[in-house]
Amino acid sequence: xxxxxxxxxxxxxxxxxxxxxxxxxxxxxxxxxxxxxxxxxxxxxxxxxxxxxxxxxxxxxxxxxxxxxxxxxxxxxxxxxxxxxxxxxxxxxxxxxxxxxxxxxxxxxxxxxxxxxxxxxxxxxxxxxxxxxxxxxxxxxxxxxxxxxxxxxxxxxxxxxxxxxxxxxxxxxxxxxxxxxxxxxxxxxxxxxxxxxxxxxxxxxxxxxxxxxxxxxxxxxxxx
Amino acid sequence: xxxxxxxxxxxxxxxxxxxxxxxxxxxxxxxxxxxxxxxxxxxxxxxxxxxxxxxxxxxxxxxxxxxxxxxxxxxxxxxxxxxxxxxxxxxxxxxxxxxxxxxxxxxxxxxxxxxxxxxxxxxxxxxxxxxxxxxxxxxxxxxxxxxxxxxxxxxxxxxxxxxxxxxxxxxxxxxxxxxxxxxxxxxxxxxxxxxxxxxxxxxxxxxxxxxxxxxxxxx
Numbered sequence: 001x002x003x004x005x006x007x008x009x010x011x012x013x014x015x016x017x018x019x020x021x022x023x024x025x026x027x028x029x030x031x032x033x034x035x036x037x038x039x040x041x042x043x044x045x046x047x048x049x050x051x052x053x054x055x056x057x058x059x060x061x062x063x064x065x066x067x068x069x070x071x072x073x074x075x076x077x078x079x080x081x082x083x084x085x086x087x088x089x090x091x092x093x094x095x096x097x098x099x100x101x102x103x104x105x106x107x108x109x110x111x112x113x114x115x116x117x118x119x120x121x122x123x124x125x126x127x128x129x130x131x132x133x134x135x136x137x138x139x140x141x142x143x144x145x146x147x148x149x150x151x152x153x154x155x156x157x158x159x160x161x162x163x164x165x166x167x168x169x170x171x172x173x174x175x176x177x178x179x180x181x182x183x184x185x186x187x188x189x190x191x192x193x194x195x196x197x198x199x200x201x202x203x204x205x206x207x208x209x210x211x212x213x214x215x216x217x218x219x220x221x222x223x224x
Numbered sequence: 225x226x227x228x229x230x231x232x233x234x235x236x237x238x239x240x241x242x243x244x245x246x247x248x249x250x251x252x253x254x255x256x257x258x259x260x261x262x263x264x265x266x267x268x269x270x271x272x273x274x275x276x277x278x279x280x281x282x283x284x285x286x287x288x289x290x291x292x293x294x295x296x297x298x299x300x301x302x303x304x305x306x307x308x309x310x311x312x313x314x315x316x317x318x319x320x321x322x323x324x325x326x327x328x329x330x331x332x333x334x335x336x337x338x339x340x341x342x343x344x345x346x347x348x349x350x351x352x353x354x355x356x357x358x359x360x361x362x363x364x365x366x367x368x369x370x371x372x373x374x375x376x377x378x379x380x381x382x383x384x385x386x387x388x389x390x391x392x393x394x395x396x397x398x399x400x401x402x403x404x405x406x407x408x409x410x411x412x413x414x415x416x417x418x419x420x421x422x423x424x425x426x427x428x429x430x431x432x433x434x435x436x437x438x439x440x441x442x443x
Contacts, residue, residue, distance in 0.1 A: 001332050008329035012318070019317040080311025083282055084374075087302045088330050223282055 005090045006098050013102035017068075024068070028110040031064040035118040046123040053122035054183030057132050058139075058176055061111050065140060066168065068107050069147035070154065070161030072099060073219060077155040082219065092216040097208070100148050108140040124187075131186020131193065138200040139179040145207035146171050152215035156222045175203055231304055231381035232258050232294040234413060240287035241271070241278045247286065248274045254430055258294075258381075261404070261414040261424045266432035272417035273309070273386050275432065279415060280307045280384050296381065303333070305382040310390075312371035316360035320351060320370045323359060328377035345376040349399060365391040372400060375407075383407060385416040397423065 017024035038056045039049060076082040085095050115136055116129040124132070150168035154160030182196035234256045241249040249271040256262055264272045277283045279290060281302035292301055314323045324342040340348065346355050349369040359367060368391050375383060389397050401423030404414055416422055 001334065005330045005332060008326050012315070012322075012326050015322075016315060016317060078311070079315065080309055080313040081315070083277075083280070083307060083309060083311070084313045084327065084331070086282060087280060087305060087307055089299075089303045089333060090330070223277070 002090050002094075005088060006094060009095060009098050010102050013099055014106060017102065017106035024106040025110075027064040027068050027107040028114055030067055031060050031111050031114065032118065034060040034063065036121060039121065050123040050125065050128070053119055053124040054128065054132055054135075055180050056122060057115055057119060058136075058179045058183065061108075061115070061136055061140065062143060062169075062172060062176060064111055065108055065143045066147055066165050069103070069144070069151050070164050072103055072148060072151040073155035073215075074151070074157075074160060077222065082155070082222075086220070092219060093212040096148060096152070096212040096215045096219070100144050100212070103148075104141060104144045108136075108144060112136045112140065128183060128187035132183040134186070134197060135179045135182035135200060138182070138197055138204060139175050141204040142175045142200070142207040143172055145204075145211035146175075148215045149211050149218065152218035152222075155219060175200065178203065230294055230296040230411070231292055231413060234290070234292045234301075234382065236279075236288065236290050238288035239275070239278065239285055239290060241274050241283055242286040243274060243283070249278065249432070252288070252430070252432075254428065256413050256415070256428075258411040258413065259408045261408060261416070261427035262430055263422065263424055263427045264415070264417040264430045264432055265419075266417075270432040272432055276307075276384050276386050276415065276417055277309075280305055282307075294381070301382070304380055305384050306331070306375050306378070306380045307384045307386075308371055308374070308388055309386045312367045313374075314359045314367055314370055317358060319356050319358055320346060320362065321355040323370060324373055324377060327374050331374070331378040331380070333378055333380055339379045340376040342373075342377055345373040346370070348376060348403075349373045350396065363391075365393060365396065368392055369396055372403075375403065381412050383412065383414045383416075385414065385418075387418055388416060389418065389420050389422055 035056060042049060073082060076085065086092065112133055115132050119129045119132055147168050150164035153167065154164045157163065178196045178199045181191060182193065182200060185191045185193045185196055236252055236254050239249065239252040240247055252275060254262055264275060266272050274283065278285055281300065290301060296304055321342055324345060328342050343355060346352055349372060351366065351369055351373065354362060354366060359370065372388060388400065392400065404424055407414065414424065416424065
């Protein structure tokens, strides 16, 4: 019964993300624009571009992930769905986790697929392109889960999106550091590739394990 | 019907609820048995919605206690209730039947009382022709009817209704009245806040604006 409820929730979230105004495609378009603006701003210095390419891609991915996250719980709070989810027999922690998984698939997965193509426009080496995709794959779950805490804290507020970004961006610093270092380690350097990737995986797993409890607690006390 | 015995009584003893540091609901007492209904009356801001949200478990009590008894009493009270509030809980991008099918699965309960398939529930609320329409195109009253159709897709013994008749036409109010009677006949309970008559016969009345202590009378 609980599996049926959670799979219903999962498919509904994907369907909503795909629909107009759901914001599923918005993140990847924003990512594309941000990354393609960079060469115009920096100029046609290929060495410089390939050196800072991983950092640009990671910062763009970070901002694109946060772009749609503020609506994760706010739209449910506005239309009353959140109250009804509280009366379901399914624990709210699992509801949060399933919503985050669906959000990650709808917004972060397209970024990961698009990142090697965009890396080409930043004159990155082939090894680096694989590295950036892998590092995003390992690191974006942590971004989504951390963002979910911020989204839950600001769910009851009008225009809570900016506050959410201010709350969450400082917490994403470790993910950004190890993400960029994994992407640069892939194209050579003194650090072996697996060390930053393993740390990223650890950060993501810790966020997946802890964030649903924090977000669910924030949602329960939203009204009090 | 198992639902008959799922919840035999619900009682509130000196229940108080605070919001933003102010006591909105103070010292409420009531006792509901299977098949009974309670109507909360009061001027705007008297705390009707606050009391209903506290019973549904969305707000913590600042004092007193709510106890429920019956076969399903191990389950927390929120999982035994249907809540229909001011917001309809519908996604405007999805169709009426998609919305209802989702809630039918999300709010499913282990109890085996009477429940309708989403399409039948929409039919009962007179929305059969609009089932495949995105909710965004429905009127306020039609949206409210989709929200009320949720009551039929999953059997839950306690219905908590905050102004359920808002935006409903006369025919829909009659359908709602019949649904109330059927629910109470099968042993369900109803707690409603309202300004308009709801067709709840012999409902106990809780007047929240009368005194500090909620006075209980009979309508």
